[in-house]
Each structure stands twice: as structure tokens, then as C-alpha cells.
Amino acid sequence: MKTALRRGMTSAEERGAGGFAGLRRWFLAAGALCVLVLVAAVAPASADDDDDDGAGEFETGEIVVKLDPRSGATVDGINQQYGTTTKETFLPSAGIYLLDAAQSGRSVEALVEEMARDARLVYAEPNYIVESPAGDRWRFKGRTDFAPEPSEQARYTDQYAVGKMGLREAHGVTRGAGATVAVLDTGVQGDHPELAGSLVPGYNFLDDNTDTDDVRTGADDDGDGVADELAGHGTHVAGIVHLTAPEAKIMPMRVLDSNGTGNVFLIAEAIQEAVRRDADVINLSLSSTAESDFLEDVLEDVTEPEDDDDDVPSVEGVPPQGLVVVGSAGNEGEPNRRYPASEDGVLGVASVGSTEVRSDFSNYGREWVDVAAPGEEIQSLFPTGGYASWDGTSMSAPFVSGQAALIRAQRPNLPVVMDDDDDPPSASVEGVIKSTARPLADRELGAGHADAARSLGVASQRAANLAPTVAPVSPKPNARTKSRTPTVVATVRDPDSRLAKSNVRLFVKGKRYTNFTYNASTGRLSFKSPRLPYGPVSVRVAATDAGGKSASRSWTFRIVR
Known part of the structure; x- marks a missing residue:
């Protein structure tokens, strides 16, 4: 079931003038939003800022900065100049910190604008979040008009997506044993019968504890009149990963609350923790209209660890082959880029239905969408212990995450991306997935329809023949x-x-x-x-x-x- 999507204001008159010159602005929302209506009032954008096509509400008084190691600067020196304090350290060796500006006597906007001109900093940006507006701050809110449609176990295992993805044939080669997929979302119902034996410990970054259950709070935290509109989202996404790679392990990372809100710093922390806990694949069923320098920095190190131009990595412990990261393309039905799906090294996934035609809600774009996967009327797990049907690119992404887990189970050392343009497609997970996708008439959907069976055929066929x-x-x-x-x-x-x-x-x-x-x-x-x-x-x-x-x-x- 899907609803119409209302787009945010985009005209120059609606956006206004001014803005944070030279900054990339970020806001985050669950990429499923399949049963959501999106309402976005876009913040002002400066005319000379090509990267900024939107803005988002941010955590009060919080700024993410990265020190330039060549400057010799210290975070204490930055704090002394700007009146900030260090709230959290992401990675000391990389000089990435979350600063608290509450006692500075200045607005986050003013501080960030000044910091953007500071040669000691690689970047500075607010710690962007997604939630309902407070006062006159910029808004991005999601709300449900109706709940996911109840389903049943039989429809889960026999749905059209199983055939479209070639899962039965793929499972004759591997079922994903040995691979782990980190699901960064609203949590996962830990005792769902379908996931028995499939979960490994993750972390709850919202509450800073180990309880990663996908729970309802009963509160309308974002003030949109609907409580818990995204409760069950993470469980549904995890169920699709499990359907695609039934013997892969699933690592729940809770970064979004039951209303679908989170922030960039939490997501980056979860990515780092997924690396530490030896995940092979990261699923990001969430999307944004704007790009975060911080998250781009982290994702580059995770997916292309050997190509990082920085002397010091922004994420530590990344294996040489990298982690596969999959992102949903978003549900505004637009060609405009969404992040992190359109970041280099991230597999951006659009949605199609049973007829392999682009879903009317799915975003698209041949320059940034990599593949398409089923995203309409997808049957999957839902709290508590049940099943539900849901629409959205959030449902498409975990099919490809599961596919990547199957490939990694078969070829654990296969790099995420090709080291060189001359490498064959079989030399990387990204190359295998894209080169084996079935071509579609709609060229705005990247390489075509993802196909797990075809990708494993290429991977197994080439396994004995690849050179260093x-x-x-x-x-x-x-x-x-x-x-x-x-x-x-x-x-x-x-x-x-x-x-x-x-x-x-x-x-x-x-x-x-x-x-x-x-x-x-x-x-x-x-x-x-x-x-x-x-x-x-x-x-x-x-x-x-x-x-x-x-x-x-x-x-x-x-x-x-």
C-alpha cells in the first residue's frame, strides 16, 4: 500500500535568500516512507552553493567538525576560539568531534558559517536530524496516513519478489552463511520467530545501550499528530534481508526512533561500530535531499578504504576489501539525487513492482541510481511476531543488501568497488551486482533489475580465474x-x-x-x-x-x- 507523496517547496521564492555559504546541508529520513506522506519546508540556500539543495533541522547547539591534520590544530584550540566544548569524540586520530555550542552565546548557523572559513577545519556542519519543527526552525517530517497492511507467513516466502530476484536459484549456490548484514534503522524485534538464530548483538545508539528492540513508545515525539509512524520499519527491513540471505546474520543498529528520527553523528557511530563488529554489509533504508561532508567522509573510508586520500582514515579497522553499503533512493518520485544512496561506493536502489516498471513513488536517475529491486507490496516481518505488506525504496534496498551478503558469503575477500577501471566487473561486489542486473526499458533505473541468481553465477564462474x-x-x-x-x-x-x-x-x-x-x-x-x-x-x-x-x-x- 502506498500513498501519494507531497514534495517540499523548491522554487527560489519559496527558498528565500541567504543561507550557510559553502556548506552542504543534511537532513535524514527513513527511505521507506512507503506509508508516509513527506512534508518538507526547505531552508534557504545560497546561490553560489552548488552542493546545497536542501537543509535540515539539527540537534540544538551541536556541530560536527574535522580538524585538518596539516594545520596542527587541536580541538581545545577550536573550542577556545569559538566558545564551544567537546561533547563527543568520533575518532581522535582523524580529528572528528561533536561540539556543543550551547554556552557560546552564538547560534549554530553563525558558528558554522564562520568555521567554514577556518583553514584549520576540513569541514564544519550542524549535526542534522529529522523531526517535526520546533518554532521557526526548518522542517522535515514524516507521518503515516495508515499502518502497513497485515500479512501472513505464506505470502512472505512465496511473494513475487522471490522469483524476480532469483532467490530460489541463488540459494542453491549459497544461503549467505558466514556473512553479516548490519541494519541501521528503528531496531529489530529480537524474538521474532522467523529470526531465531539469525541475530547477532548490535547496539542502540539512541539510548546508548544494547537494547535494539523495535518498540513503540506511544508518544508523538515529532509532533505531527501520529505516534510511532515508523515502528516496525527496522523489523520489516531485516525480514527482507533474511528472506534474501536466510543464513546470513543480521546485526541490528538502532539509529532511528519509532517516528523515524535520528541524526548524522549517530549513523556514523553505528557505521564505525558495524566495522568493529565485523559486518560485511550495511543497509541504510533512509534518504536525504542534501549531502553531509561528515557522512560522505565516513562512507568513502568504509567502501573504498584503499582509495582514501586522507593521511588518517575517518573510520578505523576497515578490512582491505571494505564493507558493502546499500542505500534506498527515496520516495519523492523525483530525479534529484538522494543521499547517501548517490554517494560514490554506495549502491543506490530504486523500486519497481511485479511488472518491473518503476514505482510511481520511487526516485530515479541514471547518473546516481545503480539498480532497482522490488519495492511494492513487499511482505516481511512485523512486530510483534507477525507479518505485514509495505511499499517503498526502503524495501528495495535490503533485497540488494541480502544479495551482497550472498556474494560475500561466496567471495569474502571480494572488494566493494573496482580498484581500476580496467578491472572486469567480476572483480568487485558492485561490479558483479550491476553487470548481472537484468536491463530494463527505463534507463533511469541504473543497470537494471538486481538478480541474485545471475550475480552468483558470475561470482562462482569467475571464482577460480581471478588474478591478484x-x-x-x-x-x-x-x-x-x-x-x-x-x-x-x-x-x-x-x-x-x-x-x-x-x-x-x-x-x-x-x-x-x-x-x-x-x-x-x-x-x-x-x-x-x-x-x-x-x-x-x-x-x-x-x-x-x-x-x-x-x-x-x-x-x-x-x-x-
Whole structure:
């Protein structure tokens, strides 16, 4: 069952003038909102801010900042200048902090605008949330007109989506054993009979405890006249993951309350915790019209750990293959980008129905949607112990998360994204999912309809044939450096096995060197070169795995005066 969706104001007259110059604005909402009506009053946006196409309400007095490590700045120095205090530390080594501006005597808007010009900070932004408006602050609220339609177990296991995703055929190859999917949502009913033995401990970031149950509070926390409008959402999403990958484990991370509200800092903390707890896939059935620098930073490190340009990662402990992150495209029926689904490295999923035609509520866009999956009348689990039918891209995303879990169960070391444009599609989870999607007439739905059976066929077919991969890290191809003794860094790994240093060979200006270091866990090769002459420097890195498969990568950088 789905409702019409009312869009927020978008004209220049409605948005007004002014805004936070140079900032990306974020607001977060559950991407299901399949039974929700969205009402958004968009905050002012400055004309010169190309990245800002919306704004969101934020936690009172809270600002997220990241220090530039090259500046030598400390958070104490930032606090002293702006009158803020440190409320929470996300990752000390990365210099990311949640600041409290309540005692500064200044508004968050004014502080953020000034901080955006501070060279000591990589970024500064309010800690955005989604909730009903208070006073004259910007609004984004979701409300239900009706509850999900009750369903039954038989419809859950025999629904049309099972055939459309090729799940019966896929389960003949793997059922997902060994993979774990973190579901960042309203929680999951822990004692639902269908999930017996499938849950692993997660965390409740709203209440800072281990109770991750998907519960109703009976309160209208967002003041929209409807209480608990998204209660059961996380359980429904988890049920779709379980249907798709029945032997994968599900890790509930409660970041949204029963009205579907949360904030960016909580989501980032949950992503970090999912990494610490060895999740393979993260499902984000939520969406926003605006981009957060902070969340973009975190997601880049999680999905592309070897391509991070920062000296210090924003998330610690990410395995070299990364975590697969899947996001819902949103339900406004628009082509405009939604986040985090449109972030690089995140698989953005739109919705189709049983006829494989785009759902009228689904957002779309060939430039940012990766694939489509069933999202209409999806039968899944619902508290307490029951089943329900729900519509939305929030239902589409977990089908692809489950598909990614099946692939990771079969190929645990397969990277999330391709290291190089020349790599075959089978060299990454993203490549496998997109290359095996069934083409659709609607080109605004990315690569097409996701197909778990086809993706496992490619993964299994290619499993014995993949060679190691080599990716230059620094100096990058065609880069220029003034250092006469540059450190050459590359990532060398094999999708199917762990390489040793003896499997790797390094050549600089045609000469072979063996005094490099190689971390077998991360695949990182590092070599402090001898003093080199000015001009072009050629590098070649080669690797041979235990099965005799070889690969090499050559590139050139230049030493300049």
C-alpha cells in the first residue's frame, strides 16, 4: 500500500535568500516512507552553493567538525576560539568531534558559517536530524496516513519478489552463511520467530545501550499528530534481508526512533561500530535531499578504504576489501539525487513492482541510481511476531543488501568497488551486482533489475580465474612530487587468498627491489625509494597467487624541482 507523496517547496521564492555559504546541508529520513506522506519546508540556500539543495533541522547547539591534520590544530584550540566544548569524540586520530555550542552565546548557523572559513577545519556542519519543527526552525517530517497492511507467513516466502530476484536459484549456490548484514534503522524485534538464530548483538545508539528492540513508545515525539509512524520499519527491513540471505546474520543498529528520527553523528557511530563488529554489509533504508561532508567522509573510508586520500582514515579497522553499503533512493518520485544512496561506493536502489516498471513513488536517475529491486507490496516481518505488506525504496534496498551478503558469503575477500577501471566487473561486489542486473526499458533505473541468481553465477564462474589486483596509492599515476626519495605505496591483494611478501615483486626505474614492506592483512606495499634523479620515474608492481595467476600494474610519476 502506498500513498501519494507531497514534495517540499523548491522554487527560489519559496527558498528565500541567504543561507550557510559553502556548506552542504543534511537532513535524514527513513527511505521507506512507503506509508508516509513527506512534508518538507526547505531552508534557504545560497546561490553560489552548488552542493546545497536542501537543509535540515539539527540537534540544538551541536556541530560536527574535522580538524585538518596539516594545520596542527587541536580541538581545545577550536573550542577556545569559538566558545564551544567537546561533547563527543568520533575518532581522535582523524580529528572528528561533536561540539556543543550551547554556552557560546552564538547560534549554530553563525558558528558554522564562520568555521567554514577556518583553514584549520576540513569541514564544519550542524549535526542534522529529522523531526517535526520546533518554532521557526526548518522542517522535515514524516507521518503515516495508515499502518502497513497485515500479512501472513505464506505470502512472505512465496511473494513475487522471490522469483524476480532469483532467490530460489541463488540459494542453491549459497544461503549467505558466514556473512553479516548490519541494519541501521528503528531496531529489530529480537524474538521474532522467523529470526531465531539469525541475530547477532548490535547496539542502540539512541539510548546508548544494547537494547535494539523495535518498540513503540506511544508518544508523538515529532509532533505531527501520529505516534510511532515508523515502528516496525527496522523489523520489516531485516525480514527482507533474511528472506534474501536466510543464513546470513543480521546485526541490528538502532539509529532511528519509532517516528523515524535520528541524526548524522549517530549513523556514523553505528557505521564505525558495524566495522568493529565485523559486518560485511550495511543497509541504510533512509534518504536525504542534501549531502553531509561528515557522512560522505565516513562512507568513502568504509567502501573504498584503499582509495582514501586522507593521511588518517575517518573510520578505523576497515578490512582491505571494505564493507558493502546499500542505500534506498527515496520516495519523492523525483530525479534529484538522494543521499547517501548517490554517494560514490554506495549502491543506490530504486523500486519497481511485479511488472518491473518503476514505482510511481520511487526516485530515479541514471547518473546516481545503480539498480532497482522490488519495492511494492513487499511482505516481511512485523512486530510483534507477525507479518505485514509495505511499499517503498526502503524495501528495495535490503533485497540488494541480502544479495551482497550472498556474494560475500561466496567471495569474502571480494572488494566493494573496482580498484581500476580496467578491472572486469567480476572483480568487485558492485561490479558483479550491476553487470548481472537484468536491463530494463527505463534507463533511469541504473543497470537494471538486481538478480541474485545471475550475480552468483558470475561470482562462482569467475571464482577460480581471478588474478591478484594491483592499485597504485602514492605517488599516483602522472603525479608530481618534489621529494627525491618518495615513498611508493600500492595495494596488492588477491580476491580469493591472502598474499605473502614472497608473492609480490617491485620494480622502480626498471630495477627490482626487495627491501619493501608488505602487510598481508591490508595488502599494503610500502617502499622508501633511494635518492632518484629529477624527471619521470617508472614503477611496476607484480603479484602471483598460490594458484599461479599473475597480475602487474605499471605507472609513472615525475620528480620536479
